Amino acid sequence: MPKVIDHDERRRDIIEVTRGLIIKGGIEAATMREIASEAGFANGALKHYFPGKDEIIQGTYETSLSLMTSKITTEVDDKRGLEGLRAFCWAAQPLDEESITAARVLLSFWERAVSNEALLEVYTSHLETWRSELARFIREGREDGDIVTTTPDDQLVDEIVMLNVGGNLMSLIAPRLSTIDLQKRHLQSFFERLTRP
Incomplete structure (x- = not known):
């Protein structure tokens, strides 16, 4: 009797090895x-499981993204407004070894996505979802009266994205210049600004 091969399990194994x-x-x-x-x-x-390397990289990225999303979801739970925004940002920042490891996969994906439209679309789609979540928390924070800064919402979302992208990049290429403590101070300073008119 021929051996039954679990293709999904094999794909997961290949992704774990790649990661x-x-x-x-x-x-x-x-x-x-x-x-x-x-x-x-x-x-x-x-080739029986992935057409090429780009698809393996995409699968690896999506797995890492899923792990990060799960971490963020756990931290955010049912929080809203400023509290939800804080939880989201702290969970997404590379502030521990697990997050820094995820950043390494992310950086590799970015490198590949620069010259591959399909991979770039995967990242852009993720980024748009992420930005919508951040905008929702900011909107709720304003409704609750916790976020009072006059800085426009779109600019706040941009700042958060830049803090996160910069934190991820710097945690890998210049960890002595962008320590976890420094990243925490940047985030804390950002959140303090939100509560001042």
């Missing part, structure tokens, strides 16, 4: 040959 390779050595370490070797496949066997 591990990226975490250890960046995108350059995640060659098709190395992924196949680490996953225990013959060199051409990955």
Whole structure:
């Protein structure tokens, strides 16, 4: 009787292997040959599960994103307004080893997405969803009277995105210049501004 292969499980295994390779050595370490070797496949066997490397990278990114989203959802829970915004931002910032590891995968994805429209669309879609969530929290914070700054909502959303992108990037390329404590101070300063007219 032929062995039944669970394709979804194999795809998850390939993504986990790829994630591990990226975490250890960046995108350059995640060659098709190395992924196949680490996953225990013959060199051409990955084609049965993914058309090419971009799709593996996309799957790896989406898995990392799912882990991050789960963390954010847990932290935000049923909070709203300023409290929800704080919880969201703290959970999304690379303030612990797990988040810094996720940033390494994110950075590799960004590098690949620069020259690949399909991957760029995946990131853009995620970013638009994220921005909508941030805007909702800001709107609720204004309704509740907790956010009183005159800075326009769109600018606040932009600032949060820049704080997060910058924090993720700096946590990897210049951790001595952008320590976790410094990132926490930047976030705290941002939130204090929200409560001042």
